Amino acid sequence: AQTVTQSQPEMSVQEAETVTLSCTYDTSESDYYLFWYKQPPSRQMILVIRQEAYKQQNATENRFSVNFQKAAKSFSLKISDSQLGDAAMYFCALYINAGNNRKLIWGLGTSLAVNP
Amino acid sequence: ETGVTQTPRHLVMGMTNKKSLKCEQHLGHNAMYWYKQSAKKPLELMFVYNFKEQTENNSVPSRFSPECPNSSHLFLHLHTLQPEDSALYLCASSHRLGRSTDTQYFGPGTRLTVL
Numbered sequence: 648a649q650t651v652t653q654s655q656p657e658m659s660v661q662e663a664e665t666v667t668l669s670c671t672y673d674t675s676e677s678d679y680y681l682f683w684y685k686q687p688p689s690r691q692m693i694l695v696i697r698q699e700a701y702k703q704q705n706a707t708e709n710r711f712s713v714n715f716q717k718a719a720k721s722f723s724l725k726i727s728d729s730q731l732g733d734a735a736m737y738f739c740a741l742y743i744n745a746g747n748n749r750k751l752i753w754g755l756g757t758s759l760a761v762n763p
Numbered sequence: 764e765t766g767v768t769q770t771p772r773h774l775v776m777g778m779t780n781k782k783s784l785k786c787e788q789h790l791g792h793n794a795m796y797w798y799k800q801s802a803k804k805p806l807e808l809m810f811v812y813n814f815k816e817q818t819e820n821n822s823v824p825s826r827f828s829p830e831c832p833n834s835s836h837l838f839l840h841l842h843t844l845q846p847e848d849s850a851l852y853l854c855a856s857s858h859r860l861g862r863s864t865d866t867q868y869f870g871p872g873t874r875l876t877v878l
Contacts, residue, residue: 651805682866684869690871691767691869691870691871691872692853692855692869693869694866694867694868697866738806742865749860750808750811750819751806751808751867752805753805753806754805755803755804755805
């Protein structure tokens with residue numbers, strides 16, 4: 648079975664500091680994708696960053712980067728120079744691109760607070 | 764944030780009511796999804812449509828009935844709901860199901876309260 652685990656229900660960071668959100672996953676498939684989504688309070692879920700499993704290079708998007716450790720099945724999100732607008736619920740998700748079970752599998756989320 | 768819209772944003776209904784949630788996407792996508800988001804639980808995929816055809820029903824109770832008249836619109840018809848159905852219902856769309864580079868784009872959700 649495929650699973651996604653986010654072990655930190657809540658985290659906080661000082662404005663301008665760096666924070667890392669952890670995510671581990673489990674799958675026996677080789678063709679999959681990993682995502683981090685952000686859901687600000689009362690606002691839409693938006694894609695933060697995406698990683699293809701076949702790529703060794705870690706994905707980056709401006710202040711957001713991932714540390715993808717395929718052997719360890721770990722996919723952490725690093726937010727640099729944190730801003731007040733980064734406060735949100737962050738969800739890690741796994742997409743299996745195989746067979747008839749192609750869907751996103753979600754973690755429980757990490758609530759990130761940014762302190763001024 | 765206006766690529767996927769959902770109406771209403773908030774809905775309160777009694778257990779005997781019939782109501783519908785609407786989702787519209789303006790992204791030219793062909794796949795649409797309904798999710799249920801409850802506190803302390805992972806997002807639950809409810810239904811998937813690809814080119815207007817339902818491709819997935821994740822054992823959702825029949826009191827939830829989806830409808831996809833075209834690739835831009837998705838409805839969720841509700842009847843005789845239970846209080847435990849209270850949740851945030853999210854709609855999402857993507858280019859098409861199974862495409863390896865697909866990414867889902869979400870609407871703002873409908874906050875449903877069943878009394």
